[in-house]
Structure formats: structure tokens, C-alpha cells
Amino acid sequence: MKIILSGSLGNIGKPLANKLVAAGHDVTVISSNADKKEAIEKIGAKAAIGSVSDVAFLTDTFIGADAIFAMTPPNLGGKNVVSNTVAAGEAFAKAIQTANIKRVVMLSSIGADLPGGTGPIAGLHHIEAVYNKLESAAVTFLRAGFFYTNLYNDVPMIKGAGIMGANYPVGIKMPLVHPEDIATAVAEELLKEATGKNIRYIISDVRTPGEIAKAVGLAIDKTDLPWVEFTDEQSLQGMIQAGLPEEIAGLYTEMGSGLRSGKITEDFIKGNFSIDGKIKLEDFAKEFAEKF
Incomplete structure (x- = not known):
């Protein structure tokens, strides 16, 4: 072809x-x-x-x-x-x-x-x-789903503040993909x-932010790595301070709000669609550790 x-x-x-x-x-x-x-x-x-x-x-x-x-x-x-x-x-x-x-x-x-x-x-x-x-x-x-590779954006936060986080809570279900x-x-x-x-x-896996922080923490020898939920304003200002253009930071903040409310993931979760991907969170955590 x-x-x-x-x-x-x-x-x-x-x-x-x-x-x-x-x-x-x-x-x-x-x-x-x-x-x-x-x-x-x-x-x-x-x-x-x-x-x-x-x-x-x-x-x-x-x-x-x-x-x-x-x-x-x-x-x-x-x-x-x-x-x-x-x-x-x-x-x-x-x-x-x-x-x-x-x-x-x-x-x-x-x-x-x-x-x-x-x-x-x-x-x-x-x-x-x-x-x-x-x-x-x-x-x-x-x-x-949410790309595993987006988690590399958290490296400065992990190294600088010892946390992972975004403007959505520790316990929501997140469809992830490699x-x-x-x-x-x-x-x-x-x-x-x-x-x-x-x-x-x-989708490769469906996990919570808390599970993401735990898997990443174990892989990088930071077993107490927490997930911290930010407000929308904290998220927006943090991204702007990190160098993102204000418009893009605003869009990502809005996306985080949509994840927090559950509306972004609702169609997948309620539709009972299959999880076709093979690379699970723990597999990616090993890749993350190699680049950390």
C-alpha cells in the first residue's frame, strides 16, 4: 500500500x-x-x-x-x-x-x-x-488517552518541589496511552x-493521579512522591512562570478543569470501551526513570 x-x-x-x-x-x-x-x-x-x-x-x-x-x-x-x-x-x-x-x-x-x-x-x-x-x-x-509522555513536563516540579500535580484531584480515573x-x-x-x-x-491503562505519582516515585527512588491538586489559578500561573505562552497555559488549565469534572473522560468510561494498549503505567515509569 x-x-x-x-x-x-x-x-x-x-x-x-x-x-x-x-x-x-x-x-x-x-x-x-x-x-x-x-x-x-x-x-x-x-x-x-x-x-x-x-x-x-x-x-x-x-x-x-x-x-x-x-x-x-x-x-x-x-x-x-x-x-x-x-x-x-x-x-x-x-x-x-x-x-x-x-x-x-x-x-x-x-x-x-x-x-x-x-x-x-x-x-x-x-x-x-x-x-x-x-x-x-x-x-x-x-x-x-492522556499521553504518558506528558508526564515528563513534571520533571522540574519533581526535582524542584518534590511533588507531582495539576488542577485535578488525586483520585479521578485517567485513561492513559503510550x-x-x-x-x-x-x-x-x-x-x-x-x-x-x-x-x-x-488507551493503554486507566489509573488515578495518585497511582501515577506512586509508580513514578517508586521508579525514581522517591517513594513518598505525592500528587498535589492545584487550583486553576495556581495551575495557570505555574505554567506561565515556567515559560508557556499565556494562551496555551489557559488552554491546558481548561483541559485540567475538564478532567477534574469528569466530562473529558465520561464518554470513554461510560461507554465501556476496550483498553487495547499493551504498555502499562509501571512499564512507562521505568522509561521515565531512565530519562529523569
Whole structure:
């Protein structure tokens, strides 16, 4: 199959490209960074260098492809993040329609069933709506959990204050996912026959923040590492002080509030969806310790 992957060689793109190339598929990887061209070609894929907001570039790249993995970059542009993300999704959709692509897998998120109150996830809700209007393409909306790798953002807090924390409490249920489990699920979906529009959740584990702090603490020899719940204002100001742009800090604070209320996770938890990922929290904690 001829398969186009967006997301460059990131935490999802690299293992996904390796899987598909190893299976003998003709793989093209989209990257906005020309410096990635050599690395992409080194793994046996073709490089397409350009912007995911450029309809003409995407259309030219997509023509003749059997399947597309569509992933819009997080925090696109630094300002007007949600609208920029939606615009990129609309560019993908126009290119998919023009190039007459029949199979699409879109990386979405838990909480994408909601139109707002979810921080940056809101952009994915609107992109799902755009892709739902694609007439000729079978689309799988792959709704991922909270990335384990986001926990690396807590390293300065652990080293500086001896805590982990966010603006949601110690006991909520959090669907978690490893990027490599996402890559496996994307590969499965790209290669299977499908019709219509379908939702699949990809989750590796469901744990509480308290369990996250315990597992990480054990892995890094800080067995008393606590999870501390912050107020929304404390969370917002902490992220701004750490150097995040105010808009992005505000979106992440809103997402944390959505996790605290349970609305972001409600569709997955109440829907009794399967946990398909293989990499559990304790497995990731070992990876965390190696990079700590």
C-alpha cells in the first residue's frame, strides 16, 4: 500500500513509519522541517517537506495514496491555537477530497465528543465534524488517552518541589496511552478494510493521579512522591512562570478543569470501551526513570 503519514518522526510517527516500512509498504512522511529529510529517508520512507496548512502541498502529496494518517500538530502557531488547529484539519479534508483518498485515520482525543470546555481538545472536536462530511473516505477517529509522555513536563516540579500535580484531584480515573500503542493502533486501522465513519479509543491503562505519582516515585527512588491538586489559578500561573505562552497555559488549565469534572473522560468510561494498549503505567515509569 501507498501510505502517507503526518506527524514527522515524532513519538508516534517514528515507530509507525518503522512498522509500515518493515511490512513492505510505500511510506511517505510529512514534515515541516527540512532537516528531517535525511532521517526519514534513512528508515526507508520518502520525505514530503511542507506545511500541513497548505492545501496544494497536501493534495500533491496525497495523490495516488491508498491511506492517510492525519495528525494536526499540537499548539499550532502558539497563538489562536484552536482555530489554527481547525484550519489545518480543514486543509487536510480539502486535500483528502481533491485527491480522492478512500481511507483516513485521524488522531483525535478523549473529550473530542465535546464542543468546548476541553482546552486544546476542542479543535479535534471540530476537525472530527469536518471529516464526518467527507463523502468518499472511510474515516476512523482514533481517540487517544492522556499521553504518558506528558508526564515528563513534571520533571522540574519533581526535582524542584518534590511533588507531582495539576488542577485535578488525586483520585479521578485517567485513561492513559503510550505513543507506541497509538502507532500500533494506527497501523492496524490503516491496513484494514473499513467503511463509513468510526470511533476507536486507544488507551493503554486507566489509573488515578495518585497511582501515577506512586509508580513514578517508586521508579525514581522517591517513594513518598505525592500528587498535589492545584487550583486553576495556581495551575495557570505555574505554567506561565515556567515559560508557556499565556494562551496555551489557559488552554491546558481548561483541559485540567475538564478532567477534574469528569466530562473529558465520561464518554470513554461510560461507554465501556476496550483498553487495547499493551504498555502499562509501571512499564512507562521505568522509561521515565531512565530519562529523569
